[in-house]
Amino acid sequence: MSASVKLCSRLAVITGGGSGIGRAVCQRFAQEGASVVIADVNEDSANDTLKLLSHNNEDHKHSAFIVDVTSKQSVEQLFSQIQLRYFRPPCISVSAAGITQDEFLIKLEEDAFDKVLQVNLKGTFLVTQTLAKALISSGLSKGSIINIGSIVGKVGNLGQTNYAASKAGVEGLTKTAAKELGRYGIRCNCVLPGFILTPMLEKVPQKVLEKFAGMVPLGRLGQASDVADACVFLASNESQYITGVSLEVTGGLFTG
Numbered sequence: 227m228s229a230s231v232k233l234c235s236r237l238a239v240i241t242g243g244g245s246g247i248g249r250a251v252c253q254r255f256a257q258e259g260a261s262v263v264i265a266d267v268n269e270d271s272a273n274d275t276l277k278l279l280s281h282n283n284e285d286h287k288h289s290a291f292i293v294d295v296t297s298k299q300s301v302e303q304l305f306s307q308i309q310l311r312y313f314r315p316p317c318i319s320v321s322a323a324g325i326t327q328d329e330f331l332i333k334l335e336e337d338a339f340d341k342v343l344q345v346n347l348k349g350t351f352l353v354t355q356t357l358a359k360a361l362i363s364s365g366l367s368k369g370s371i372i373n374i375g376s377i378v379g380k381v382g383n384l385g386q387t388n389y390a391a392s393k394a395g396v397e398g399l400t401k402t403a404a405k406e407l408g409r410y411g412i413r414c415n416c417v418l419p420g421f422i423l424t425p426m427l428e429k430v431p432q433k434v435l436e437k438f439a440g441m442v443p444l445g446r447l448g449q450a451s452d453v454a455d456a457c458v459f460l461a462s463n464e465s466q467y468i469t470g471v472s473l474e475v476t477g478g479l480f481t482g
């Protein structure tokens with residue numbers, strides 16, 4: 227395989243980098259020459275991702291850190307650790323940390339609503355804000371913030387009131403950040419995956435997955451690498467005039 231250099235000499239932080247989509251993003255970014263910071267609440271899985279990058283890590287440019295994106299203190303500590311290790315802030319972030327706690331609206335507990343909003347929406351806010359502040363104060367004139375929303379935030383889904391609300395919030399947050407941060411050369415975009423085969427989908431009954439797979443115009447559920455490819459595009463100069471958009475990676479499901 228010939229070496230590609232779409233993200234050469236870029237430093238990227240990926241939350242949720244220990245699993246699923248986040249892990250695939252780490253792998254694709256490393257292939258494209260980026261230095262990758264894997265950040266996850268699960269230290270073991272973050273370290274497992276780091277091991278997967280070992281063939282691209284002869285110069286130890288990748289690293290793994292523990293973070294709880296729901297905590298401002300933890301997110302700030304992550305960025306301090308990155309600064310200490312690399313002497314600069316990342317110029318790319320991908321907020322892929324996320325959870326589900328599915329239940330029908332009339333049975334949904336307040337705690338399950340709050341938890342999903344805390345990780346998916348507040349976590350994305352904290353990472354977006356902390357990176358924006360770091361980039362602005364460092365004087366770096368370019369950045370790409372990529373937030374992983376969901377097609378469910380646009381169209382809703384049975385049993386996912388909390389999740390759909392959190393992901394609709396991620397889109398609104400990202401579009402607003404794009405308007406505010408454009409003057410600093412910082413682009414902010416969302417990726418909206420459809421149904422992607424990751425550990426998150428393991429909780430969904432096989433019957434339901436088969437039903438959705440049958441509805442996808444491209445005829446299959448997505449792979450984490452499909453989403454990672456979209457993130458490479460949004461992180462790279464190939465999208466340098468694109469900000470404030472939501473890129474659907476759904477195989478055509480629910481599009482239009």
Ligand code: NAP
Nearest residue numbers: 242245246247267268294295323324376419421422424426
């Ligand atoms: P995943 O395999 O479950 O990965 C999510 C990762 O985030 C896990 O490593 C998880 O750790 C970590 N995490 C959870 N809470 C965290 C916190 N507070 N701080 C830091 N990290 C935390 O899920 P995925 O499918 O890759 O999902 C990645 C993103 O894509 C999520 O935002 C998800 O909502 C979104 N998405 C997924 C799909 C899909 O079909 N898979 C579709 C649309 C959107 P633990 O495992 O320890 O909890």
